[in-house]
Amino acid sequence: MPADGGIGAPNKRREDVRFLTGKGRYTDDINMRGQVYAAFLRSNVAHGRITSIDTSAAADMPGVIRVFTGADFEGIGGLPCGWQVTDRFGEVMQEPAHPVLAQGKVRHVGDPIAAVVAATAEQARDAVEAIEVEIEELPAVVDMKAALEEGAPKVHDDLTSNLCYDWGFVEENREAVNKAFEEAAHVTTLELRNQRLVANPMEPRVAIGDYAAHNDESTLYTTSQNPHVIRLLMGAFVLGIPEHKLRVVAPDVGGGFGSKIFHYAEEAFCTFAAKQIKRPVKWTSSRSEAFMTDAHGRDHVTKIELALDGDNNFAALRTETYANMGAYLSTFAPSVPTWLHGTLMAGNYRTPLIYVNVKAVFTNTVPVDAYRGAGRPEATFQLERVIDKAARELGVDPIALRRQNFITEFPYATPVAVEYDTGDYVATMDKLEEIADLAGFEKRLEESKARGKLRGLGVNCYIEACGIAPSHLVGQLGARAGLYESATVRVNATGGLVVMTGSHSHGQGHETAFPQVVAEMIGIDPNMIEIVHGDTANTPMGMGTYGSRSLAVGGSAIVRATEKIINKAKKIAAHLMEASEGDIELKDGQFTVAGTDKSVAWGDVTLAAYVPHNYPLEDIEPGLEETAFYDPNNFTYPAGAYACEVEVDPDTGKVTIERFAAADDFGNIVNPMIVSGQVHGGLGQGIGQALLEQAVYDENGQLLTGSYMDYAMPRADDVPFFAIDHSCATPCTHNPLGVKGCGEAGAIGSPPSVVNAVVDALQRAGKPVTHIDMPLSPARVWEAMNQ
Amino acid sequence: MYAFEFERPSTLDEAVKALGAEGAQALAGGQTLIPTLKQRLAMPETLVSLAGIAELKGISAEGGVLTVGAASTHTEVAGQTAYPALAHLARGIGDPHVRNRGTIGGSLANNDPSACYPAAALGSGATIVTNAREIAADDYFTGLFETALEEGEIITEVRFPIPAKAAYVKFEQPASRFALVGVFVSKGEGGVRVAVTGASEAGVFRWAEAEAALASDFSAAALDGLSASADDLIGDIHGSPAYRAHLIGVLTKRAVQAAG
Numbered sequence A: 001m002p003a004d005g006g007i008g009a010p011n012k013r014r015e016d017v018r019f020l021t022g023k024g025r026y027t028d029d030i031n032m033r034g035q036v037y038a039a040f041l042r043s044n045v046a047h048g049r050i051t052s053i054d055t056s057a058a059a060d061m062p063g064v065i066r067v068f069t070g071a072d073f074e075g076i077g078g079l080p081c082g083w084q085v086t087d088r089f090g091e092v093m094q095e096p097a098h099p100v101l102a103q104g105k106v107r108h109v110g111d112p113i114a115a116v117v118a119a120t121a122e123q124a125r126d127a128v129e130a131i132e133v134e135i136e137e138l139p140a141v142v143d144m145k146a147a148l149e150e151g152a153p154k155v156h157d158d159l160t161s162n163l164c165y166d167w168g169f170v171e172e173n174r175e176a177v178n179k180a181f182e183e184a185a186h187v188t189t190l191e192l193r194n195q196r197l198v199a200n201p202m203e204p205r206v207a208i209g210d211y212a213a214h215n216d217e218s219t220l221y222t223t224s225q226n227p228h229v230i231r232l233l234m235g236a237f238v239l240g241i242p243e244h245k246l247r248v249v250a251p252d253v254g255g256g257f258g259s260k261i262f263h264y265a266e267e268a269f270c271t272f273a274a275k276q277i278k279r280p281v282k283w284t285s286s287r288s289e290a291f292m293t294d295a296h297g298r299d300h301v302t303k304i305e306l307a308l309d310g311d312n313n314f315a316a317l318r319t320e321t322y323a324n325m326g327a328y329l330s331t332f333a334p335s336v337p338t339w340l341h342g343t344l345m346a347g348n349y350r351t352p353l354i355y356v357n358v359k360a361v362f363t364n365t366v367p368v369d370a371y372r373g374a375g376r377p378e379a380t381f382q383l384e385r386v387i388d389k390a391a392r393e394l395g396v397d398p399i400a401l402r403r404q405n406f407i408t409e410f411p412y413a414t415p416v417a418v419e420y421d422t423g424d425y426v427a428t429m430d431k432l433e434e435i436a437d438l439a440g441f442e443k444r445l446e447e448s449k450a451r452g453k454l455r456g457l458g459v460n461c462y463i464e465a466c467g468i469a470p471s472h473l474v475g476q477l478g479a480r481a482g483l484y485e486s487a488t489v490r491v492n493a494t495g496g497l498v499v500m501t502g503s504h505s506h507g508q509g510h511e512t513a514f515p516q517v518v519a520e521m522i523g524i525d526p527n528m529i530e531i532v533h534g535d536t537a538n539t540p541m542g543m544g545t546y547g548s549r550s551l552a553v554g555g556s557a558i559v560r561a562t563e564k565i566i567n568k569a570k571k572i573a574a575h576l577m578e579a580s581e582g583d584i585e586l587k588d589g590q591f592t593v594a595g596t597d598k599s600v601a602w603g604d605v606t607l608a609a610y611v612p613h614n615y616p617l618e619d620i621e622p623g624l625e626e627t628a629f630y631d632p633n634n635f636t637y638p639a640g641a642y643a644c645e646v647e648v649d650p651d652t653g654k655v656t657i658e659r660f661a662a663a664d665d666f667g668n669i670v671n672p673m674i675v676s677g678q679v680h681g682g683l684g685q686g687i688g689q690a691l692l693e694q695a696v697y698d699e700n701g702q703l704l705t706g707s708y709m710d711y712a713m714p715r716a717d718d719v720p721f722f723a724i725d726h727s728c729a730t731p732c733t734h735n736p737l738g739v740k741g742c743g744e745a746g747a748i749g750s751p752p753s754v755v756n757a758v759v760d761a762l763q764r765a766g767k768p769v770t771h772i773d774m775p776l777s778p779a780r781v782w783e784a785m786n787q
Numbered sequence B: 001m002y003a004f005e006f007e008r009p010s011t012l013d014e015a016v017k018a019l020g021a022e023g024a025q026a027l028a029g030g031q032t033l034i035p036t037l038k039q040r041l042a043m044p045e046t047l048v049s050l051a052g053i054a055e056l057k058g059i060s061a062e063g064g065v066l067t068v069g070a071a072s073t074h075t076e077v078a079g080q081t082a083y084p085a086l087a088h089l090a091r092g093i094g095d096p097h098v099r100n101r102g103t104i105g106g107s108l109a110n111n112d113p114s115a116c117y118p119a120a121a122l123g124s125g126a127t128i129v130t131n132a133r134e135i136a137a138d139d140y141f142t143g144l145f146e147t148a149l150e151e152g153e154i155i156t157e158v159r160f161p162i163p164a165k166a167a168y169v170k171f172e173q174p175a176s177r178f179a180l181v182g183v184f185v186s187k188g189e190g191g192v193r194v195a196v197t198g199a200s201e202a203g204v205f206r207w208a209e210a211e212a213a214l215a216s217d218f219s220a221a222a223l224d225g226l227s228a229s230a231d232d233l234i235g236d237i238h239g240s241p242a243y244r245a246h247l248i249g250v251l252t253k254r255a256v257q258a259a260g
């Protein structure tokens, strides 16, 4: 390791200096000359037919430059969906149009109907209020099962029903699974809801469209996790701008959690409007707009059944899930309940037969898409809850039941199409028992009792698939994109490096972690390395950051590009030292010739590359800049075991988390401090889901949780100090860093142990409670206790 | 936010005059009013700041009465020691930002059904003093966001008789952390008072049965077997009327215990 921090060093995050001192440059910090502002008229009903729009009064308001309606977007593309799922019967999913501004109908509260561009943001809002729109309100569908009933109101008139797809996985196993259930010694059934969530990044979405007449180039500044993806989707499918005439910049981004992966109408609108009026057009979401327009997460209703044989071995698993798509298909929505969920149903266990059925449903609600974990939390929650329930029904220890069924040999091909390369679930469970001090639980139970509190212990495991993913595989599964990552490493004459990555950092700490990798490889100070990301104009085509893929895929691309740099640098060094290339070694930033005392420094070589006076010009080109694209050949499979101890106040139902422990296997660790931070944040979000968060619609499709007055976010005092460990590392076998990804684990792994712990507490108190749907609010827990 | 005029009077008389104008509204800490304006849910023509008026400031305890100027912030109230139960209540409001700006006058004028101060005022038998008159707390709270204040009337101070025993117990609504239910009990010269906030569709109210039970025996045990009615209580995603009714019982007992 370089003295000042290569792979494995807990370097402090260099980007935090600017974030914490208010010097970050977020999209809203960008203000362009001549910039004007957009505001949107949004539907206040969940479902309705637009019978008339009169914009004349609005157009006459002070400062108004132009008012746009759906009519302005006729003949222009709609927002595309990036994943096509094929159903159980071999048919492709139903895919409705998703106009930038409503065409004829509005389909959820918040659906944009018209937009005003004006000299100031307030003038734009004033003019929005002057637009006269008449909407004939139609009955709304909110409940998924009701939406599938005969005669239910249709969200999209041109589709045959509200069913997007009916997916079976693995369809060929269906009969065998059913048969296994008939023969099972014991079957445990659980019905549950994985509630709807709002991502709530600290920074709301912002878009600025800009058009340069001199070269006919459009630029979009936007709060995105993946600027190249937005450039491709918006350019090719919505506005018809070729990629060489479109630049997308995502500067500092204040959190995304998935919600900033997707292409949104406001981005297309600002880009379009800027070209129309030849001025930069800016839109900044209010928090209220964020609640009703940012893609929501989760919203699954599931029935899961676990079949066990007479020895308590898992024999088969069967699930039926309804997955809410909302009113339109958000960019990656169809993939979440299918390929990111069904493929994880084996969990950490040897279950030979699995069948997953998912019905994706359109409703008059905000579109639902990937949110931290995306499909994997849904899989983990139901699996780990049903195992816990089975253990209670069978009267066996929940940890023992899990251990008995662990996968112990790797690679392991699951019956749900994926192959785990490595793992050691016994080791993480052993580690968990240690760091959670499970041995001390009984004593703590007595202490709680003495204070009149009900204590409970919940444990769960998780597995996730990260580092999404091999392009050829996702292509077969319906992705309309490749999922490689890219890196360009540019070495300057004086030895410093600029690494241009297709990954995007919006809180992950890439600017600190990526240099550690390169510094380790060359043996130089990481401060000699600068990371550039987030601008399609100066980074190679990349797929962006989500699915805990940045280090596993983006980091691997950086390794590959740096290897190319080192190979070339060795050639130059060989020339300078008049040695043979094969004898050159690079260590601590020095090139040496094996078996001699000859050496040249890294800086001598980089200088030679750009001042090639003494240089093998006949063999190699001058300069030192290389690009690599890395396409992994498998997902990575982080896994772990979590334990939660709660206290329940029997008088009020209030749950407090007293202890929480997480033992994770993330493979190799580049920066343990960043990993701990990612785990802490993930646990906070998972605990938030378990105890607090929920987006609720009433039966008319009105969002009842449209602000923080009613949408409960986790706060510092909702979580305890965490006991975390990531020493049980089984390095990934197929990427050069041996890393697996850690960004989502906490959010995936924590909800089941919280619910398991509360059920445990209530059962110890003699309450016949087998399940409570999240969030475990005081009211819900109290009601469950007093059924 | 819509555009508005802004005035910053330095005396009460000037403020009263300014508030007499059409479309004028008082601005105290702004912790309720500013978010309302930002959401364009109110459209005052003029905001009249009460921040620069010396007559509305200051907290003093004399002759068993705590007098709190209407423009006192929650932080200031939390810092006084003459009436610990009131200080405790103020400390539990919102977060440091809210406490450093929000005022007792603003809270009582607003009379949010989930706010804390209404429970203290009603539960202590306080007197709300305005530029025009003195209003007993029992006559002041008239419903959801409704008070006895007339248009343009300014709360100048609040007088709390300091009871021998008092406590406020708040059970937080998980999202807003306002009171899902909050109960203020006191035992003083005027007898026992139990005021409940957060629970009722009609705003803060006194729980007469509990007061009666506690009058003869000020102990949690005196409340055994007593339950609040769920009729007309709030039901929302955070709790049903039945749950709130249950909490009233639990919190009243806890408040009596805390009052000692």
Ligand SMILES: Cc1cc2nc3c(=O)[nH]c(=O)nc-3n(C[C@H](O)[C@H](O)[C@H](O)COP(=O)(O)OP(=O)(O)OC[C@H]3O[C@@H](n4cnc5c(N)ncnc54)[C@H](O)[C@@H]3O)c2cc1C
Residues within 6 Å of the ligand: B025, B026, B027, B028, B029, B030, B031, B032, B033, B034, B050, B070, B071, B092, B093, B094, B095, B098, B101, B102, B103, B104, B105, B106, B107, B109, B110, B112, B114, B115, B116, B117, B153, B154, B155, B156, B176, B177, B178, B179
């Ligand atoms: C995040 C957050 C959390 C909060 N949590 C709590 C909580 O837990 N418990 C709680 O009780 N409250 C809570 N509040 C509300 C807070 O206490 C407010 O400060 C208070 O309700 C209003 O006081 P203000 O001084 O800010 O009034 P403003 O917002 O300035 O005014 C509110 C209303 O009162 C009127 N008004 C103000 N002063 C006077 C006066 N002297 N005479 C007549 N009319 C007047 C104004 O015209 C306006 O109509 C919270 C607020 C926020 C933002």
